[in-house]
Amino acid sequence: MKYALFLIAALAACGDEAINPVALTGSGGSTAASGAGGSGGAPVVKRRVEQRNPFGNVAAIDNLLWDGDFEWRATFASQYGWYASPSTQFYELGLPPLEMGARCRSGIKCARLDPQWVILGLGVASQHSLNVSVWAKPEDGMCNAVFVILLSQSNSESAVEVPAESDAPAADGWCHFALLVPARDSATYLFVQNGGSGQLIVDDAVITPAVEGQDVLPAGLRIAPESVAAPIRAWARAATRPRIEPPNEERLRFEERMRTRKWTR
Amino acid sequence: MRGWMLSPLRAAGFGGARVAAAFVLLAFTAKARAGDFLDDGSFYFDPAAVASFDFEDGVPEPSDPRDPPLTRSDASDALSGQWVIDVEPFADAFVSIDLPDVMRTYRASLWVRGGDSAGFAVIAHEDGRAAEVAVLYPTGRITSDGWVELANEGIRVDGTRSGLGIGVFSPEGGQMDAIELVPDGDIDGINPACFGALDDACGVGESCYWGECRNVNGWVPPIPSDREVVTQYLENRLRFLFGPFLQRSIDLPGALIAMEAMRHASDPWSYWNSYALAVRRLHDGHTQFGGLADFVLENPKPLAICFLEGDADLSHLTEPSDPEYHDVLVSHVGADHNLGLAPGDRLVRIDGLHPIEWSRMLVEGNWNHPTAANHQTFAEHASQLRSVISRFASEIEVIRCNPQGCGAVEVISIRDLPADAPGTPVSPVACDNRPLRHVPTAPFETHAGDWDAAYAGLLLESNTIEKIYGIEWESLFTTNGQDGVGANLNAGIQLLENDAARGVIFDHRTGTGGTLAGPEIIWDFAVTTHPVSFMLTRQRAEDEQPTLAAGLAIFQQAVSQGNAEVAGSSNPSSIPIALLITQDVSASDWLPLGLKGAAPNVRIFGPYATSGSFSTFHQLGYWLGFNMGLASADTYLPDGSTANGTGIEPDVVVLPKQSDLVNGKDTVFEAALAWIRAELGP
Numbered sequence: 001m002k003y004a005l006f007l008i009a010a011l012a013a014c015g016d017e018a019i020n021p022v023a024l025t026g027s028g029g030s031t032a033a034s035g036a037g038g039s040g041g042a043p044v045v046k047r048r049v050e051q052r053n054p055f056g057n058v059a060a061i062d063n064l065l066w067d068g069d070f071e072w073r074a075t076f077a078s079q080y081g082w083y084a085s086p087s088t089q090f091y092e093l094g095l096p097p098l099e100m101g102a103r104c105r106s107g108i109k110c111a112r113l114d115p116q117w118v119i120l121g122l123g124v125a126s127q128h129s130l131n132v133s134v135w136a137k138p139e140d141g142m143c144n145a146v147f148v149i150l151l152s153q154s155n156s157e158s159a160v161e162v163p164a165e166s167d168a169p170a171a172d173g174w175c176h177f178a179l180l181v182p183a184r185d186s187a188t189y190l191f192v193q194n195g196g197s198g199q200l201i202v203d204d205a206v207i208t209p210a211v212e213g214q215d216v217l218p219a220g221l222r223i224a225p226e227s228v229a230a231p232i233r234a235w236a237r238a239a240t241r242p243r244i245e246p247p248n249e250e251r252l253r254f255e256e257r258m259r260t261r262k263w264t265r
Numbered sequence: 266m267r268g269w270m271l272s273p274l275r276a277a278g279f280g281g282a283r284v285a286a287a288f289v290l291l292a293f294t295a296k297a298r299a300g301d302f303l304d305d306g307s308f309y310f311d312p313a314a315v316a317s318f319d320f321e322d323g324v325p326e327p328s329d330p331r332d333p334p335l336t337r338s339d340a341s342d343a344l345s346g347q348w349v350i351d352v353e354p355f356a357d358a359f360v361s362i363d364l365p366d367v368m369r370t371y372r373a374s375l376w377v378r379g380g381d382s383a384g385f386a387v388i389a390h391e392d393g394r395a396a397e398v399a400v401l402y403p404t405g406r407i408t409s410d411g412w413v414e415l416a417n418e419g420i421r422v423d424g425t426r427s428g429l430g431i432g433v434f435s436p437e438g439g440q441m442d443a444i445e446l447v448p449d450g451d452i453d454g455i456n457p458a459c460f461g462a463l464d465d466a467c468g469v470g471e472s473c474y475w476g477e478c479r480n481v482n483g484w485v486p487p488i489p490s491d492r493e494v495v496t497q498y499l500e501n502r503l504r505f506l507f508g509p510f511l512q513r514s515i516d517l518p519g520a521l522i523a524m525e526a527m528r529h530a531s532d533p534w535s536y537w538n539s540y541a542l543a544v545r546r547l548h549d550g551h552t553q554f555g556g557l558a559d560f561v562l563e564n565p566k567p568l569a570i571c572f573l574e575g576d577a578d579l580s581h582l583t584e585p586s587d588p589e590y591h592d593v594l595v596s597h598v599g600a601d602h603n604l605g606l607a608p609g610d611r612l613v614r615i616d617g618l619h620p621i622e623w624s625r626m627l628v629e630g631n632w633n634h635p636t637a638a639n640h641q642t643f644a645e646h647a648s649q650l651r652s653v654i655s656r657f658a659s660e661i662e663v664i665r666c667n668p669q670g671c672g673a674v675e676v677i678s679i680r681d682l683p684a685d686a687p688g689t690p691v692s693p694v695a696c697d698n699r700p701l702r703h704v705p706t707a708p709f710e711t712h713a714g715d716w717d718a719a720y721a722g723l724l725l726e727s728n729t730i731e732k733i734y735g736i737e738w739e740s741l742f743t744t745n746g747q748d749g750v751g752a753n754l755n756a757g758i759q760l761l762e763n764d765a766a767r768g769v770i771f772d773h774r775t776g777t778g779g780t781l782a783g784p785e786i787i788w789d790f791a792v793t794t795h796p797v798s799f800m801l802t803r804q805r806a807e808d809e810q811p812t813l814a815a816g817l818a819i820f821q822q823a824v825s826q827g828n829a830e831v832a833g834s835s836n837p838s839s840i841p842i843a844l845l846i847t848q849d850v851s852a853s854d855w856l857p858l859g860l861k862g863a864a865p866n867v868r869i870f871g872p873y874a875t876s877g878s879f880s881t882f883h884q885l886g887y888w889l890g891f892n893m894g895l896a897s898a899d900t901y902l903p904d905g906s907t908a909n910g911t912g913i914e915p916d917v918v919v920l921p922k923q924s925d926l927v928n929g930k931d932t933v934f935e936a937a938l939a940w941i942r943a944e945l946g947p
Contacts, residue, residue, distance in 0.1 A: 043305055044305065045304075045306050046306035046307055046342075047302075047306035047342070047408045047409045047410045047412075048306060048409040049302045049306065049406060049407070049408050049409075050406075050407050050408070050409070051406060052403075052406075052407055053405060053491065054402065054403040054404060054405040054486070055489060055495050055498075055887075058494050058495050058498040059491075059494055060498075061494060061497040061498045061501055062501055062505075062806075063498070063501075064505060064806055066502070066506060066883055067885060071887075072885040072886060072887060073885075073886065074886025074887075074892030074893075075381065075383055075436065075889045076436075076892070077884040077892065079881070079882060079883050079884055080883055080884055098380065098381045098437065100377075100378070100379070100380070100381065100382075100411075100413055101407045101408075101411045101413045102407050102408065102409050102410075102411060103411070108403045108405070108407065108413055109381075122883065124505055124506060124803050124804060124805055124806050125804060125805045125806070126805055126806050126807065127805060153802060184805075185804060185805065186804050186805075187802045187803065187804050187805075209806070240802045240897065240898065241780065241781065241800075241881060242778070242779075242780060242781055242851050242852055242855070242880070242881045243742075243779070243780050243881055244740075244742060244777060244778035244779055244780075244850065244851050244852065245742050245749075245779070245780075246716040246717075246740070246742060246749070250355065250436040253355040253436075254355075254436075254560060257357060257434070258395075258560045261329050261395075262329045262330070262393040262687075263329070263361075263387050263393055263395055263428070263430045264328055264330060264361050264389070264428065264430070
């Protein structure tokens with residue numbers, strides 16, 4: 001908690017630096033369900049039905065993240081493209097709590113973060129500049145309480161804040177964070193912190209190599225202090241060390257269940 | 266209680282004018298093959314459904330009669346009606362459907378909400394075994410009140426023979442509603458007999474398992490409507506993220522060729538199995554593919570026989586060795602399900618091929634296909650024979666031997682083995698590449714050690730004067746030296762020091778990897794501090810094999826910055842130390858890497874090089890249906906070369922001998938013991 005507040009303060013202190021986020025094209029996600037509605041004398045609508053791409057935002061075919069849309073998370077995974085921690089103490093290497101269905105922006109699955117929770121997405125860099133985009137839906141409606149940082153594995157490459165396009169969410173409740181950053185040499189991480197007071201849904205994260213002609217860099221980037229970036233890098237290092245661990249509880253329970261179950265005809 | 270069919274109108278709670286509206290809608294959906302929604306969001310079942318469950322009249326009996334009743338709760342936002350089934354975390358909820366006595370295909374579906382849930386349908390025959398499985402994948406239909414549809418189509422069932430269980434497993438807990446089974450096709454025949462993996466009797470979407478063409482179409486989702494996009498996205502996972510450079514050079518091209526088939530596959534199995542094949546073709550120890558069937562399908566013909574590669578020195582006159590592969594021998598067997606085979610018997614051929622060649626051939630269709638990262642050793646294949654023979658072989662040829670000699674080549678029909686009666690116990694013997702155990706506390710009968718077990722003690726072959734000890738273990742997983750195997754491994758080292766052991770054999774012949782904190786325990790005991798390697802996560806999507814000079818610069822920088830892996834301690838032991846290896850991955854590769862050539866009193870004994878899996882991995886999967894691990898890094902060695910794909914050669918190459926096995930001897934162990942005794946002197 002203390003660290004989270006520090007992180008918030010540290011980033012806020014950088015707030016007067018010039019920011020010139022590059023408008024990104026649509027990420028390919030479909031719009032979220034708008035919820036039950038109806039007006040005037042119209043009949044009560046019990047629910048709305050929506051068709052999503054069950055594979056998520058695969059239209060971002062060159063996404064450099066392992067699984068930006070959270071759709072390809074294996075059920076019994078122990079090592080995945082995202083890690084989560086309840087705080088910036090970074091003691092844990094757990095997986096993000098999963099949200100499913102209409103609360104997600106694209107596809108079927110997304111991540112759900114309680115206050116102060118953080119997640120880290122793993123990816124690679126490219127020889128090209130990087131377009132960074134991620135969507136977050138804060139329950140408290142404050143985009144500026146969500147902190148998004150793009151980091152590199154090497155501490156010789158600055159960690160930069162990925163700004164929200166606006167302080168307030170769009171009508172559908174989603175905040176869009178986007179940035180174009182110069183090419184990097186070392187592996188890329190996307191860090192998201194819920195600094196708000198309510199739950200945060202995170203979805204549809206995309207890091208793609210910039211295309212020809214798009215390498216017009218913003219006038220300034222908001223650099224995250226090394227005191228903020230270093231612990232995140234250390235966490236990322238721990239997440240990417242050799243590790244083959246025993247089957248997790250989910251898997252053991254399922255294996256036992258399937259081993260002993262009878263199927264009646 | 267049988268499944269029952271509800272009127273779609275009653276299920277949706279309609280009345281009066283809404284009924285008319287529903288009929289209008291249905292009139293426009295003459296080919297409806299699934300439940301659907303009215304304009305107000307009310308759900309109705311497909312009138313063609315042969316079974317539907319919305320739990321309005323109570324709950325059906327669970328599919329396993331020993332299970333507690335399903336739990337339903339009143340929910341105003343139930344998808345259908347007013348009741349839903351609650352699924353507790355880590356629990357499942359399944360219902361049985363008694364099908365019409367016809368052969369046809371079905372679309373099965375259900376709706377879930379809440380935490381992560383996975384749906385599937387299991388086809389079972391009279392014996393109650395799970396004979397086939399179909400995973401229910403998201404269709405993309407979701408509702409504003411949280412429901413997600415899971416379904417699959419074209420599920421082939423012979424209703425004269427089989428029933429269907431359908432439901433969900435939920436690691437996080439959730440709710441289920443609106444189960445539905447709708448006929449979606451007719452078929453003439455189903456599940457013909459087949460004679461092993463080489464038989465072409467099976468049709469599209471079928472695979473020969475246990476002598477029968479079983480349906481595997483249901484393991485995978487339908488071909489995506491945006492096939493080209495999904496294919497390219499998946500291809501880019503391999504191109505961008507797969508880390509090992511050597512495999513990128515020599516194996517990735519073949520993997521991408523496999524993926525080309527996804528672009529024109531005409532059935533779901535061909536589409537998705539091409540992706541599974543691509544992953545397997547990457548040929549890496551951390552890079553694996555698996556699926557729900559591994560958990561659900563029950564082997565009706567289990568075998569309790571463990572094989573390893575060796576030297577069949579007693580039977581070469583009858584059957585010469587293969588020029589490419591080592592001989593395959595029985596290491597040890599369980600008390601039952603052993604085909605009468607015994608240690609030292611030789612497995613000559615499987616369906617006409619050398620056993621290793623036959624096992625390697627299974628890469629085309631066996632999702633679980635194992636591999637070492639290097640291209641020269643096949644320990645994984647030898648130890649998996651026990652399961653794949655039962656599953657994929659039609660017949661095997663063996664030579665039985667005893668201390669007096671060997672017999673002729675004998676054919677054993679696997680296809681004619683009778684299925685076990687349900688519930689028949691099977692010897693729980695594990696295949697651990699150890700013909701014998703040598704430490705008194707080790708599990709002699711089962712060979713099955715726990716993940717955190719390390720068995721240490723005075724060797725059975727030694728005595729309190731000679732003081733040669735042993736430690737036998739599999740996992741190297743520990744995060745801090747105390748959890749996982751750490752405490753037991755440290756206790757074993759402590760025992761050596763407390764008892765003033767004069768020599769030790771570290772028996773790690775099945776090394777399942779772990780973390781580098783595992784080998785550090787052995788390194789600290791055995792060798793002087795020295796830099797070993799530097800594992801580096803894949804950096805950029807475009808990176809390919811670096812030059813030696815570039816690799817050297819990376820390694821040296823890692824050393825100077827304190828980021829390299831360092832093995833050893835300032836005051837290691839000087840007693841003779843032998844490490845036994847056979848099958849390994851990851852941290853179990855690093856263990857011999859840190860010992861190799863690092864001290865004159867340390868020697869590595871084994872039949873061949875280690876796997877060479879110097880990486881780590883991340884997993885991707887799709888619901889409960891399939892998952893894969895993909896190696897995400899490579900490792901730089903002090904000379905600037907990259908390590909993944911090149912195993913650590915033993916100092917002493919020694920193969921298990923048939924003549925030893927039949928006499929109850931453990932060749933590799935005996936060689937290590939002889940070396941230690943020679944080092945100790947008279």
